[in-house]
Amino acid sequence: MDDLSMVADAIADPVRREILMMLRRTPLTAGDIAARFAISRPAVSRHLRVLRESGLVRDQQIGRHRRYSLVRSRLSDLAAWLAQFDTQRVDWSQRLAALETEVHRTRRDRKRAEPANDQPTARHPKEDTA
Numbered sequence: 001m002d003d004l005s006m007v008a009d010a011i012a013d014p015v016r017r018e019i020l021m022m023l024r025r026t027p028l029t030a031g032d033i034a035a036r037f038a039i040s041r042p043a044v045s046r047h048l049r050v051l052r053e054s055g056l057v058r059d060q061q062i063g064r065h066r067r068y069s070l071v072r073s074r075l076s077d078l079a080a081w082l083a084q085f086d087t088q089r090v091d092w093s094q095r096l097a098a099l100e101t102e103v104h105r106t107r108r109d110r111k112r113a114e115p116a117n118d119q120p121t122a123r124h125p126k127e128d129t130a
Contacts (some may be wrong), residue, residue: 007078010054027069
């Protein structure tokens, strides 16, 4: 099974999606995660195993507890694949680059249109204080 399919399979279950939502804020121990569900601890452990095997979470043994944290990078391939179906999505990087080009072009055109520095310019009467 390819990585994209493993991630998609792992997030197909609503309990696993809820666990991911919980872990996006802070790492949690298996006991903390299990306490938030009405299902048995062994069932939560099986969900955590699926998430760990898919690479979406990593665990760290701390004493007698196992602490789980989210691996955000594993979601990026799935997000990129899904983005191709979102025709309403705006590509901001491309638009901002185009805006930057226009700003530079406008500044260049204004500098070319300014009178040369050696030509006297009209001064405002209030500026003459001498």
